[in-house]
Amino acid sequence: MSGARDAREPAEDVVPGRGSLVLRRLILLYPGTWRRRYGAEFEALLEQTPLTLRNLFDVGVSAVDARLNPTAPMRKWPFMFERLRASELAVFAGWVLFVIAGLGFGKMTENWDQLSPASGSPAVGLAHDAVVVGAGVALLGILAAGVPIALSIARSASRMHHWQLLGLFAVPPISLAVWIGVTLVLVNVVAPGARFEDRLAQVLAFCVWVGVFGLAAIASTVAVTVAAINGEVAPELYKRAVTPAGIVAVAMSAVVLVVALWGVAVFATEPTLFWANDGVLATSTAVSWLTVVAIMAAGAGVALRGAAVARASRFV
Amino acid sequence: MAAIPDEAKLGDPALLILTSLAEGAKHGYAMVDDIERFSGSRLGPGTLYGALVRLEERGLIEPVESADRRRPYRLTLRGSQALAREIEALDRVVQLVRLRLAGSSE
Numbered sequence: 001m002s003g004a005r006d007a008r009e010p011a012e013d014v015v016p017g018r019g020s021l022v023l024r025r026l027i028l029l030y031p032g033t034w035r036r037r038y039g040a041e042f043e044a045l046l047e048q049t050p051l052t053l054r055n056l057f058d059v060g061v062s063a064v065d066a067r068l069n070p071t072a073p074m075r076k077w078p079f080m081f082e083r084l085r086a087s088e089l090a091v092f093a094g095w096v097l098f099v100i101a102g103l104g105f106g107k108m109t110e111n112w113d114q115l116s117p118a119s120g121s122p123a124v125g126l127a128h129d130a131v132v133v134g135a136g137v138a139l140l141g142i143l144a145a146g147v148p149i150a151l152s153i154a155r156s157a158s159r160m161h162h163w164q165l166l167g168l169f170a171v172p173p174i175s176l177a178v179w180i181g182v183t184l185v186l187v188n189v190v191a192p193g194a195r196f197e198d199r200l201a202q203v204l205a206f207c208v209w210v211g212v213f214g215l216a217a218i219a220s221t222v223a224v225t226v227a228a229i230n231g232e233v234a235p236e237l238y239k240r241a242v243t244p245a246g247i248v249a250v251a252m253s254a255v256v257l258v259v260a261l262w263g264v265a266v267f268a269t270e271p272t273l274f275w276a277n278d279g280v281l282a283t284s285t286a287v288s289w290l291t292v293v294a295i296m297a298a299g300a301g302v303a304l305r306g307a308a309v310a311r312a313s314r315f316v
Numbered sequence: 317m318a319a320i321p322d323e324a325k326l327g328d329p330a331l332l333i334l335t336s337l338a339e340g341a342k343h344g345y346a347m348v349d350d351i352e353r354f355s356g357s358r359l360g361p362g363t364l365y366g367a368l369v370r371l372e373e374r375g376l377i378e379p380v381e382s383a384d385r386r387r388p389y390r391l392t393l394r395g396s397q398a399l400a401r402e403i404e405a406l407d408r409v410v411q412l413v414r415l416r417l418a419g420s421s422e
Contacts, residue, residue: 023361034369042365044385045344049361062362066369152381159383234381 029063084313090306097299127262134255141248145241153231171223175216249307252300263289329367343386
């Protein structure tokens with residue numbers, strides 16, 4: 001379509017003249033909310049508009065009209081759009097919390113086959129499989145919602161040479177690499193030298209491992225959030241992310257329920273194991289399970305709230 | 317004959333913008349040029365954006381993802397339907413005017 005082609009003409013033909021500079025100053029007459037939503041694109045138009053008395057008058061009248069008759073998008077748009085974006089970022093943050101707890105659950109149950117006859121119970125086995133499926137669905141939802149937004153930010157950042165913004169996307173893989181490095185050091189260097197039957201050594205190693213993971217998760221979440229806030233993304237992409245965000249929140253909630261039921265099933269099939277110290281790094285199983293459920297529930301709660309707000313804000 | 321409710325009626329700039337976007341997505345400057353080509357009227361930048369804001373508010377147009385600052389807009393389904401209704405109404409007026417002019421010249 002010729003129209004679509006027109007819309008994608010390169011920006012090089014935009015040569016601002018002195019007159020356009022005067023016109024561009026008139027943008028300041030518009031309300032702040034208007035400028036935040038339309039300022040950049042309006043300025044691009046004014047750069048191509050000749051300075052005439054008619055155009056000066058036209059822009060002036062339009063600015064007064066925008067102040068006297070703020071339309072609904074002007075009253076709501078920045079707030080609603082930011083709310084949509086913030087609520088989807090909340091879903092992402094909730095998911096990160098959920099993943100942290102999920103890794104704790106994985107760690108807790110990694111040797112479950114050898115430890116517990118309860119693992120042979122259909123209820124426990126089914127619950128474990130359901131957790132894996134739910135976590136997979138949540139991950140797919142995050143990818144469906146986040147990848148188009150991340151690609152859009154990366155594309156616009158590279159075109160506009162915003163290298164710092166692009167650099168933010170390197171934070172999650174670098175954080176992951178650091179955490180894997182720390183894990184390898186703990187397993188291959190520290191563990192063979194340490195007396196790992198020593199409870200204190202176990203706890204210290206675990207705290208370092210979890211601490212580095214926590215810091216990596218926080219750094220990654222902050223980097224992605226800063227990139228999303230400062231990157232150029234069409235509202236349409238955030239609107240499209242509403243449904244996947246809802247799926248993520250529902251999948252997370254289902255997993256929380258299943259993990260809770262898993263603990264109940266273990267308690268019902270083998271109460272002695274439930275009260276023994278077979279949790280994360282030989283801590284209490286019951287306490288480990290409750291901690292995992294609490295953190296997962298917090299993440300799912302944040303995600304559910306975010307998904308609900310995003311759904312309510314999708315008509316920006 | 318179904319009347320168009322007042323709140324659904326489009327102003328001149330809005331009608332021109334929707335007509336321009338019926339061809340495909342365009343950014344502001346492309347719209348001004350296109351409208352001038354087919355109607356002979358050149359919309360001022362303030363008039364264009366005043367109408368764009370209201371059309372977006374009514375869900376008749378929507379912005380398209382853009383790499384540069386010149387954000388293109390496109391018709392929504394509601395926008396296409398509103399344009400079709402407006403054109404039908406205009407068509408009825410044009411036919412009536414033709415009939416009356418023909419009657420008065422006899």
